[in-house]
Amino acid sequence: MACLPRKWGLNRQFKMLCIISRDGFGPVKLVYNRLTCMPVTIKVGENLKKHLRLIMAEMAVLETVQHPHIIRHLQVITTVKYLYIITEYVLGGNLYQLVKEEGRLQEEKAQKIFRQLVSAFRYCHDHGIIHQDLKPQNILQNAEGNAELGDVGLATRGGAGTVLQGCYGTKSYNAPELVLRESYDGRKRDRCVESGCAALFL
Template sequence: MSTRTPLPTVNERDTEQHASVEDGRGEVLSRSVRSARGKNSSTGDDSPHVGNYRLLKTIGKGNFAKVKLARHIPTGREVAIKIIDKTQLNPTSLQKLFREVRIMKILNHPNIVKLFEVIETDKTLYLVMEYASGGEVFDYLVAHGRMKEKEARAKFRQIVSAVQYCHQKHIVHRDLKAENLLLDADMNIKIADFGFSNEFTLGGKLDTFCGSPPYAAPELFQGKKYDGPEVDVWSLGVILYTLVSG
């Protein structure tokens, strides 16, 4: 049996290809600094490359970022690469981005999208993540209608397991919704998009209004400080209703 080269993880370090920056809280993020330009001379392939990844098609797009399906050249494994134009972000947005990266590095749960690697150039940040080929739960519900009770129970159990894990790590998601729940090839849940996530302390309060109104807890609309985990729990209730009602 041949040996497959594993995907690099965010914990691996290459002293010649890493730089450190502060994330706005004085904490240091170690990130890969690699060429992200055009042709890869090692493969002779003219298709666009980022590090050891061959870029394929665009699978998502926003104002300052897009998501590309890519293939890890040594293993052939498909990944999703979020490509962020740093030049379009102000210092506050950059700080939030670095916080998201730091939080994703902490998380390791079977029902949370994994961050494999972070690649950076002067103008662009590339987040190499696990690819969930089944797409969004929202789109699944649009296409197939509401889930049967047994299916909804299984999916909700995975969602709750992942959220409980986050809370045990003192991390609150704050934007749980059907659009941020992905499905892998085996129809397992993968929670994604930690752009609004933050760390919390027991007994401490958060005060930033964020998330999506249909899934947001009432206290978020009152302009008062709130308990982070509780707003996630409210969103879980809305998600369960959405799964069984469509």
Template sequence: LGAYELGRTLGEGNFGKVKQARNRATGEHFAVKILDRGRVLSLRGADDQVRREIATLTMLAHPNVVRLHEVAASKTKIYMVLEFVNGGELFDRIAIKRKLSEREGRRLFQQLIDGVSYCHGKGVYHRDLKPENVLIDRKGNIKISDFGLSALPQHLGNDGLLHTTCGSPNYIAPEVNDWPPSDQLSVLLYIC
């Protein structure tokens, strides 16, 4: 990744880290997801998850979805160069403010609906929508991120449904666990 100067660590996940980076030629800032290739290959299904995230992000171009700019790999690492969203996670915004005003909540929720609707229109189902995967830029606009558990139309069963349980337990749609029906957007709205 010679074109980029890596900076501070923005976050860490199961397979690696996300670092802030600056394009040496343009000065533009990015977030670079650096995945440990050995770890990805050693965990069952993880390589499919990474491929799926890359394929999914390649399909998407919407103001409320994080953009993938470039993918590179070495013998030991996989690099995903992503749009840098400089305002942090919705989770942190809620933790600091304790609650959002009705106006701000409505505005953010509308952007979330716009982004999710766009994804669904492209046949992309996020399946892990939670405040930690909703980023906010400095202008207060949201960006949906982390499409590692997403599903595409080819993952649908013969009945038109997805049959794999995934997501974060605190935010998963209740019907996935045989609870009364609900949806992830409603869960996020309630949290805000």
């Protein structure tokens, strides 16, 4: 994680183009990287302990994964006041926006995206990573129409049979055991309940 001196200015490296969305951490911005001449995404938040914990969790996960259907982590920058997490820019937006604007996907395309999603989950689980917040807003579509799993700020480490507690993620996609505040198998939650809700949305 890069910690930059106070005199460093974000605008020297990045040109802000627009705000793409907002999440629990803060605004998500599309910017132009002057060093690489490529568009990237920057998630911006205040440099607070609660945000630092989420950033460190997301960074720890993204730095260890290499999969065609999981978004690529590029850089994390900290200043006295702010945290910036930088990832690749996925051109096609998220599936929530896509379905809202264009309607339900054709069955063949929905099946393709779901297969790619399952492939990403299998990779995560094989490497001891549990996503915990699968929803259409966190499934991105690249220029080739392929799915990329993003926003792993709530991800945690856990192998087969890992029992978790606590209600994380988005309520609309939570499994019954989360609503009831019961212990649960995080890998089954990823695979069965949240992925099933995402499939129904498509």
